[in-house]
Amino acid sequence: xxxxxxxxxxxxxxxxxxxxxxxxxxxxxxxxxxxxxxxxxxxxxxxxxxxxxxxxxxxxxxxxxxxxxxxxxxxxxxxxxxxxxxxxxxx
Numbered sequence: 001x002x003x004x005x006x007x008x009x010x011x012x013x014x015x016x017x018x019x020x021x022x023x024x025x026x027x028x029x030x031x032x033x034x035x036x037x038x039x040x041x042x043x044x045x046x047x048x049x050x051x052x053x054x055x056x057x058x059x060x061x062x063x064x065x066x067x068x069x070x071x072x073x074x075x076x077x078x079x080x081x082x083x084x085x086x087x088x089x090x091x
Contacts (some may be wrong), residue, residue: 003053009060014065023067030064035085059085 001011014022028039034044037060047057059069 001077002051004048004051004060007048010062010065010067025077027061031060035060036063055083056085059083 009052011022011024011027016022016026024041024044028041028044031037031039031044047053047061049053050057055069062069063085071081
């Protein structure tokens with residue numbers, strides 16, 4: 001599954017406070033509020049289509065939807081690493 005497909009699946013399965021499917025505009029508002037970024041509807045749509053989405057973008061979207069980006073060994077092992085948003089993100 002590609003990261004774009006994962007984000008689409010997460011968005012499709014996430015509800016807002018009223019229990020309704022979350023809309024892109026709500027995700028954008030959450031990103032603006034939490035990360036103080038200026039994100040337009042067009043820019044957000046472009047980000048979702050980008051096959052080489054930046055890690056910070058992935059983390060921000062997943063974070064406001066209540067998810068996190070995790071790295072874990074393919075075979076066995078118990079160690080997992082949670083990716084955090086890098087500092088110095090330009091606004």
